[in-house]
Amino acid sequence: MTEDLAMDALPLLLSRLQFAFTISFHIIFPSFSIGLAAWLTVLEALHLTTGRPAYRVVFEFWLKIFGVAFGLGVVSGIVMAFQFGTNWSVLSRMSGPIQGPLLSYETFTAFALEASFFGVLIFGRARVPPWFYLFSTAMVAFGTALSAFWITTNNSWMQAPVGYVMTNGAFVPDDWTKIIFNRVVWVRFPHMLLAAFLTGAFCVAATGAWYLLRERYNAEAHTMLSMGLGLAAVLVPIQIFFGHLTGDYVHDYQPAKFAAIEARWHDEQPAGEVLIAIPDEATERNNYEIKIPILGSLIGSLSLNSKEVGLTDFPPQDRPPVLIPFFAFRIMVGCGLIMLALAWFGSYLALRDRIEENRWLLWLVFLSFPLPFIAILTGWFTAEVGRQPWVVYGVLRTADAVTPFLTAREATISLAVFCTIYTLIFAFGIFYIYRLLHVGPVGHLIKPAIAAVPNRPMSLVGHGLISDAGYIGGEEQR
Amino acid sequence: MIAFWVTLLAVSILLYVLLDGFDLGVGMLFGLTRGETKRNAMMAAVAPIWDGNETWLVVTAVILWGAFPTAYSILLSAFYLPLLVMLAGLILRGVAFEYRNKTERMRWVWDWSFIVGSFAASFIQGLTVGALVEGLPIVNGQYAGGDFGWFSPFASLCGLGLCLGYALLGACWLVKKCEGELREQAYRLLPYLAIGLLVFLVTVFAYALAENLQVISRWLERQYLFVFPVIGALSAIVLAFSVRYRHDDLPFPMVVLIFVAAFGTLAISFWPYIIPFTLTIDDAAAPQSSLAFMFWGEGLFVFPLLLLYSVINYSIFRGKVQSIADHY
16 A cells, blocks of 8 residues: 555656756746846847947847857757646646647747847847847847746646636636736736846846956946846845735735745734744644744734634645745745845945945855845745645646656656756856856957858857957967 | 647648758768768758757647647657657757867767767657557557557657658758768768668558558548659659759758658548547647637737748758858
8 A cells, every 4th residue: 555655656756856857947047038138138228329339248248148048948948848748647638728828829929039039139230220139139038028928827827727617627718818817927927027137137247246356347347237236226126026916916815835935833813924943844833933923914914913824724635845935935035135235235336436346245246146046946946836735726736637657667767867968958058158257248249140040049159259269369468 | 720720730740840850860961971071061051940940849849738738648648758758869969059069079979969869859750650650559538558658660660760751851951051072972872861761651551551550441541642642752753853963952842742742641641630540639629718819819920920930041041051161
């Protein structure tokens, strides 16, 4: 009996690990390229309106890095289009009528825009008028954002399923406006989009700080640092606001997830807020708890005396795991607060033109580049692990959604293969991005399109490196 | 609405096979070619368009999921290990385009990943078609064949057959795009590949007859299907002449016609099944509300844009490729 259970549980566990692994690796690159595409649009617009060459130099530099990130996002994204069917065949059959069309819109609209205008972006500068070039940049940015929209719409439907009726064991859509204009979508989509913008902002600022520390490319580095931090200074507070709204939807639609994030085991009125603790699922209590009274009610319901729901209200089989959502959420919030402090303090110094003297701040900004990525990953861990044990919240359990005849052998092989290949290609990809960043914005412009190869993002590394290496050599001779 | 989506599905699959087919083929021929100059020229012949070609695979997958979710869920879960191999192959060959130029010491690694990845992806695609022709073991709307239920000598033969077919497409593409010795080499290979493909097709037909596969009865019932072998034969004759007289632009469209004929034969002998011979197109289709939602946006407006983009991309990169190769 126990052996049978283990046989069933292993393919499920491996499938969940595989999905978590592949999607976590994937999300890193789109969240970087969405932000970068928007940043490129801003730079190109500034270049057109002010005519300052520094904007152009910074643009060309980040365009190369954008190309690599974009390419890695594409490669890892193809896997996602198959994985729903291979490992989650019950889910893909039941929810196919809703998730299928949403994700097909993602492929059709985002791919069409990005693919069409990406070529112009890379090789078309000499062939099109400046306004059209700016338009193309904006279209690529729009395409990447649109992609994020469809993905969050799809995921939001899994978090808060609406607009369907159950017919013959399938989710049949009966109101697409409810699915697309669901309040949950319009809170989570901005939350994701802002996260991507902040990722771009912090990576740009960190790169600028890195150059200033190495005392290279001071003009470009200053532009990157002050623009990156300035953008973040405006966006982080907005992001915190949308984060709060996201928490509101969780509070209203997914009370068990909310209670897990709060590590609140029993109903409380008024409810306290657990700042930090080590929740223990076995004993249903927290160890080493630091708790602030009443704050829980204030955060949950904006009231001093509201009753907040505890996890023990739900039968054990309907509760999410507590440890991951609890800690992932706190890590995300922590990253957000550090980013807020850095962005505000850094921008304050930048406004007074004193930022370059503060080497310790430059170090902090430089070292802050992983923060937005960590925040995005832990935010998604909170959302997805907190949704458990459901894949479609409250309707379909994850355990019932997995391909029923999947064997442990198959699942082990596929997980091992994906881990190996992803580690290999991403190690190389990140190494090339590092080399591009290290070489820096050397100031030469993209050559006329002799080897014009649009739709081939990662080739940029090669062209860039060859010419950059030549430039570096020249610099050293001087 | 169902007819519209099944048409778009067929068009997407056909475009994928034709477009990614030739660049996968070039990837396999890459293994038969020695010398950095020639290999660089081969890379350059497909580099600008290969991932646009691969987009059609994703388009196929999402149309299948959105419009025919039952088929998507059965097929993808049934072909679990083969699809894993295909995806691994596609990723490895995809990054090879970029990574092999970044290194000299490690170049052999990416050369091998390009060759092996191309071969693996092509072989798997042929194998799945073969397994479908033979009929997948499906019980109560669920695959019931185990880890290797898709494997059979016939399916493997189809895998090799598609590799031959893709290599033939690839050779025609090289003839069209390249000059000098590489073009000559492709011309010399062409007859062998073409004859190999012909032998394969005859073998498959004989096997299907001998094993009395269900498709055979459909071929006999639907005699208009024999128009396709006729188209294929005529194209083969023109192909032979174009090779004999070194007419660079003709072989590729002729092999495309052969592929269209083969695809048409298969598609019509599967009709009205989407998974032969267990699941019909109508039974697999998503509800009307899903199909209509897809139709009024991506189907009617965005799909033509995708086609237009392919056309523009190919017209930008028309002509011989040698000038590009020089810059590698």
